[in-house]
Amino acid sequence: MDTHSTTPPALDLAPTARRIRALLGPVKDGQLDGPTPCPDYAVRELIAHLVGLATAFRDAGRKDLGPTTDTSPGAALPVLGPDWREALPAVLDELVAAWRSPAALEGMTRAGGVDLPAEVAGHVALNELVIHGWDLARSTGQEFGADEADLRSSEAMLTPAEGEAGGSDIFGPPVPVPADAPLLDRVIGLSGRRPDWRPGD
DSSP: OOOOOOOOOSSOOHHHHHHHHHHHTTOOGGGTTSBOSSTTOBHHHHHHHHHHHHHHHHHHHHTOOSHHHHSOTTSSOOOOOTTHHHHHHHHHHHHHHHHHSGGGGSSEEEETTEEEEHHHHHHHHHHHHHHHHHHHHHHTTOOOOOOHHHHHHHHHHHSOOTTOOOOOSSSOSOOOOOTTSOHHHHHHHHTTOOTTOOTTO
């Protein structure tokens, strides 16, 4: 009897989570106070935010609603724990596992204190990983790639509906990017960031 399932995961966050894990090793302690494309965050707060959002969306996927899913991400500046090099990879693994379950996409859940369809929450989680993974890479002088399918998901989520000015409570107004720019640059522009941002800008 074949015990290996060929059914694809409900939502595969593994590729982007894996890329974020790979970014952590080269981060030097001296870079933690450096700037990021997120105006309110230094690198340390950005990594702490990644820990927090991975925890919140892990619990949203599990429908384990409580303090982690009820707290708005803007409620307080995130604080980086001393064990972040171990903590972030561990919670990313748990996040990926949670959203591999078909049940994760069923019904309603909560994230950031907002009730929303679970399927939408899963794609919000993916978008957060893509955008903040790029933030971390750019802030620490590393390259960041993303699968086209993940970028298309982010593009669909971030593109303003016809007649809307764009922007959101999470990300700023879109930054104009040439239509023939790489898809990653277009997605980053939609998130309110300059694709050519570098530390010191």
